[in-house]
Amino acid sequence: xxxxxxxxxxxxxxxxxxxxxxxxxxxxxxxxxxxxxxxxxxxxxxxxxxxxxxxxxxxxxxxxxxxxxxxxxxxxxxxxxxxxxxxxxxxxxxxxxxxxxxxxxxxxxxxxxxxxxxxxxxxxxxxxxxxxxxxxxxxxxxxxxxxxxxxxxxxxxxxxxxxxxxxxxxxxxxxxxxxxxxxxxxxxxxxxxxxxxxxxxxxxxxxxxxxxxxxxxxxxxxxxxxxxxxxxxxxxxxxxxxxxxxxxxxxxxxxxxxxxxxxxxxxxxxxxxxxxxxxxxxxxxxxxxxxxxxxxxxxxxxxxxxxxxxxxxxxxxxxxxxxxxxxxxxxxxxxxxxxxxx
Numbered sequence: 001x002x003x004x005x006x007x008x009x010x011x012x013x014x015x016x017x018x019x020x021x022x023x024x025x026x027x028x029x030x031x032x033x034x035x036x037x038x039x040x041x042x043x044x045x046x047x048x049x050x051x052x053x054x055x056x057x058x059x060x061x062x063x064x065x066x067x068x069x070x071x072x073x074x075x076x077x078x079x080x081x082x083x084x085x086x087x088x089x090x091x092x093x094x095x096x097x098x099x100x101x102x103x104x105x106x107x108x109x110x111x112x113x114x115x116x117x118x119x120x121x122x123x124x125x126x127x128x129x130x131x132x133x134x135x136x137x138x139x140x141x142x143x144x145x146x147x148x149x150x151x152x153x154x155x156x157x158x159x160x161x162x163x164x165x166x167x168x169x170x171x172x173x174x175x176x177x178x179x180x181x182x183x184x185x186x187x188x189x190x191x192x193x194x195x196x197x198x199x200x201x202x203x204x205x206x207x208x209x210x211x212x213x214x215x216x217x218x219x220x221x222x223x224x225x226x227x228x229x230x231x232x233x234x235x236x237x238x239x240x241x242x243x244x245x246x247x248x249x250x251x252x253x254x255x256x257x258x259x260x261x262x263x264x265x266x267x268x269x270x271x272x273x274x275x276x277x278x279x280x281x282x283x284x285x286x287x288x289x290x291x292x293x294x295x296x297x298x299x300x301x302x303x304x305x306x307x308x309x310x311x312x313x314x315x316x317x318x319x320x321x322x323x324x325x326x327x328x329x330x331x332x333x334x335x336x337x338x339x340x341x342x
Contacts, residue, residue, distance in 0.1 A: 002232045003203065003239065003247065005273070009299050010248035012274045015200050016265050017051040018257055018296075019248070024052055026060050027068050027083055033264050034196050035080035035090065038071055041164055042307070043260025044081045046293070049339050050257045057166035057342060064161040071159040072177055073152060076214040076267070077101040079159070084181035089188035091156045091177065097214035098153045105142060105150050112138040117155045118176075125160055125175040148174075156185065166342075191225055194218070195242050201268045203231045203239035203247075212268040254299035256329040258312065258336050261290040266301075276301035280318050297325050310340040 003011075013019045017029070026048055030036050036044040049055050060081075063069035067084065074080050074090045077098050082090065107113055113135050120126055120134035132147040139147045151157070156177040162168030178184050197209055206219040222228065222240050231239045231247075259266065265275055272281060280301050284290050292315055295303035303317040312333045321329065 001247070002234070002236075004234055004250060006250045007247065008203070008233065008239075009274055010250060010252045010254065011203070011246070012201065012265065013254055013299055014246065014248040014252070015202070018265060019252060019254055021051055021053040023054070026052075026055075026063055026081075030069060030081055031083050031086065033200050034193070035075060035082045035086060035264075037078065037260070037262050037264055037267060038081040038164065039078045039262060040260065043262060043293075044164075045166065045339070046258065046260045046336075047263055049336060050259055055339070057339065061161065061165040061168065064164055067158075067181060070177065070181060071164045072156065073098060075212060077153070078262075081164070084183065087156075087158070087177050087181060088183055088185050090193070092185050093188045093190065093193065094214060100214075102150055102153045105139075105146060107139055107150065109138065110154050113151060113154050117151050117157070121174075121176055121179075125173050128172045128174070131157075131174055148172075190221060194222060194225065195228075197268075198228070198240060198242045199245065201264075202245065203229075203241040204269065205237060205239055207270040208268065211270040211272075254296075256325065256332045257296045258305060258332055259294045259296065261293050263294065266294060275299065283316070283318065295329075297321060297329065307340060310337065312336055312340075 010019070024032065029048060029051055036047050038044045045057050045060065048060070060069065064071070069081055070084060070087050071079055072082055072087050072091060074082065074094045116135045116138050117131070120130060126134070128148045131151055132144050135147050135151045139150060142150065152174060157174040158177045158180050160173045160175055160180070162170045163172050194209060197212060198204060201208070201212065206222045209218050209222070210216055227243055228240045229243055231241060233239055275296060284292065284294060284301065284304060292304035292306050294301055295305050295314065297303070302319055304315045306313050306315060
């Protein structure tokens, strides 16, 4: 089947639960999306607010404390909010990505860093200052602030609560992920991960899976998966999909959504064009990344916003909204401000 850009947009939004909210728990949604982007504290809460009907932010706090969710470096070398099962399998799969990110700071003896981290964690979790000091002898040429970055890249360290909790405060405190969740690291079933990605982000190409994960050389993996369906985009590029997955109608309504600076729907395809076009993406992009949080209208990036004193402040709209779109956006703003006031 040849799929238009508009139909791919609506299909992605359907699979991301951005056309209609659902009743999933934070853990269920994090598993469905194969992790929630969580480089900053607020965005995973915005992601869940946009996708879940009755979202309680304190449910995420409880999940981090139990733990039924953890904060860990994985896809693209960034922090994600993950279920424990995904944390212990996705981290080994993405470790080569982290090694590549760290190559300019890689120590001559990485095992020395790993031993130093293991030693300092013997008596329990440690803060960033303690972690940096513990690996100082193994990384003498690095500034103090970079030492913990290298350590958490070489060793799978979760950020413990209160980091990432709803309106919690405090610097990062680290613990080995296997010890924190009570299960060892395990090699993932790569084909199973690909199928889960396609169920939440597809139809997609191997390059799209790489853009989402950072993991390369996935073309042969998808080509060998005989059970996958094959579509084409408007340019004739092959897009893979799980069997019998729903393809959404082009004219399905897409209500406004207020998402973080970075969100799964925004970061998970190579061309970054499922929900925007290059000129509008340029207005979001600064020298060091995104300049503000993202506002989507009718399924497409149409503005930027920020939080000011627990209120939504729309910085810029990229086009005039219809009266109905403005009313729907006002409803979405009110809904989010109710969350921010909690």
